[in-house]
Amino acid sequence: MEQELISKKELLDEKGISYGQLYRWKRKQLIPEEWFIRKSTFTGQETFFPKDLILTRIDKIMNMKDDLSLDELADKLSPLLPAFELRKADLFKRNIVSHVVLERFASEDKESVVYTYEKLLYFYIVDKLLQAGEMSLEEGDKLLQTMKDHYPKFEGKPCELLFMRKMGVSSFALLSVPAEIYFETGVKLIARLSMAESIEHLKGKLE
Amino acid sequence: MESTVKPNLLISGVSDAGGGDYEKVKIDGVGTIKGSIAAVNFDTNGMTKVLGDLRANIMDCDGMIKVDGHLTAGKSVVDGTLKVKGSLKAESLAVNGFLRIDGDCESEVLDLEGSFEVQGLLNAGRLNAVLQWKGEAREIGVEFIKVRRTSKASWNKLWRWIMPKAVPGLKASVIEGDDIDLEYTEADIVRGNRIRIGKGCKIGLVEYRTELNAVSGAKIGKEVKTGD
Incomplete structure (x- = not known):
């Protein structure tokens, strides 16, 4: 049950998002730091993501970004345990x-x-x-x-x-x-x- | 909720202060903050050292400032030198002089004039760099980046006299962004939507989605069009 990874390039192609968007979301903490996994490949250093996590996260962001500001979104997606009982x-x-x-x-x-x-x-x-x-x-x-x-x-x-x-x-x-x-x-x-x-x-x- | 009035911190001359939560911090001269400090307004002239983290809504520093921890700032302007051992996070940051960050650097708007060195990821919404000396970052990820060399040659001559090897220009292993406009840049990989490679560039691999514009003097190892 090893975690499946997706490279940054594959991710952008699959979801049709740009580098700018990805970095913007990272700045806004919509994508947690620890999902950026750096690995060396034959083309040099590449960034990978945990595939399931990042794909669902990006779907979520794209669905909600029209209704909510990025800051509001960040609260919703916070990786800490939600105060839910x-x-x-x-x-x-x-x-x-x-x-x-x-x-x-x-x-x-x-x-x-x-x-x-x-x-x-x-x-x-x-x-x-x-x-x-x-x-x-x-x-x-x-x-x-x-x-x-x-x-x-x-x-x-x-x-x-x-x-x-x-x-x-x-x-x-x-x-x-x-x-x-x-x-x-x-x-x-x-x-x-x-x-x-x-x-x-x-x-x-x-x- | 009742809001308590936060105190001000004023240093003139040479002095130390503890950390804490302040409304206004003003340091003229040489000041050392022995701990983490937060301020609505952080204004310094001279030499300032923060041994912990620094948080400021508005920051205006003239002279030299060193932060041992992380720096979190709203709108910030630095004329002189800013050195951060941790990472930097800002809404907007303008540095006229020298910027050095050992960790990552994140800012919505980043205007750099002079020279900089970021050891981690340089992540900005809009990055404008006018280099008088060298600029270095491990990785740059932006929505928009523009890199130029200063037109005033007078300083160049002085720098080159002090450090003969220093040629103003940007060095990074990877630059990724939507709009990329480079001059005098040396990079292994540049990836983006619209890319302009101007004079004095040496790029190993360029991957572009919509548009690539390269002047004849630029050295590009390999060009690849990606997407669709």
Whole structure:
């Protein structure tokens, strides 16, 4: 599950935008700094972007830029956790995470309990990995605990979640990006999720 | 919400001051700010040093100013030297003299006259550079850029006498933008919509979308038309 990249040139051609627009959006912080990934290629240094993230972001900007000023847009797209909260009952009703997840991990919480965005994000990620059939419910417990214990330490800085298994024993890790990581043989990387990407997806679901 | 009145900071002569949040900061002489400072109006004459970050809505500096952290400014004018160890972010910035930034430089409007050195990305809406000496940036990304060499040759002679090797001109590895108008520029790659390559240019690769105009004296390694 390596992140797919797109070069700056491909991006501009595909979306029909100009260099000026791209740099303007960067100045206005519509495109976060850490999405600009510099890599050396045979033509010299080139800039790449995480493909899914940048394509959805640019669609969003192009759709909204006629109605909103760029500064207003920047607030909407801020990579930090949005101040969004949801009651458990609503979470259940709107089917944002599957009922299995709520039953298993939130059965003790009352219906009226209000979840912060952070909490919603944890549920969402657990749900995503469960749905993909990559993780068992027991591992879900561990994942939830890992995120609860460590995710706040990143204080909104970009990070990734790693899920690996060796000889049937699973483990999770949170990693600040950009980073390179190599494993011993026998370790199988099952999932690598960008938290920023998950925040975006969840935001899309909640809107 | 009740707004508290912010204090002013005045330095005349030689003095130090702590950082803080001010309405007006005026420094005449030599002043050192030992920390991060924010001001609505930041006005200096002489030599100023900020050991932390500097935030100003309006900045007017004559003389020399050094910022150890990041500089965030609204409308700013510098006559003399501006050195920033972090990155610079501004609404508009005009520098008459020398600009040096160790990080990235972002401004909607950027007017540079004299010489500059940006080690990171130089990102501007409109960049106007009139070079009396060399201009350097790792990467330039703009909507509009115009680079010229100053017409007044008197200073050139002096510079060349001090530093025989220094020839006024721009040096960058990549220049990307919508409207690009270059003279006396040395770059590996220039990419954009409408590009004009004027005299004294040495460009490795030019990629243009709509239009390329090159004077006969310009050296261009390779031209490529992209899009459609």
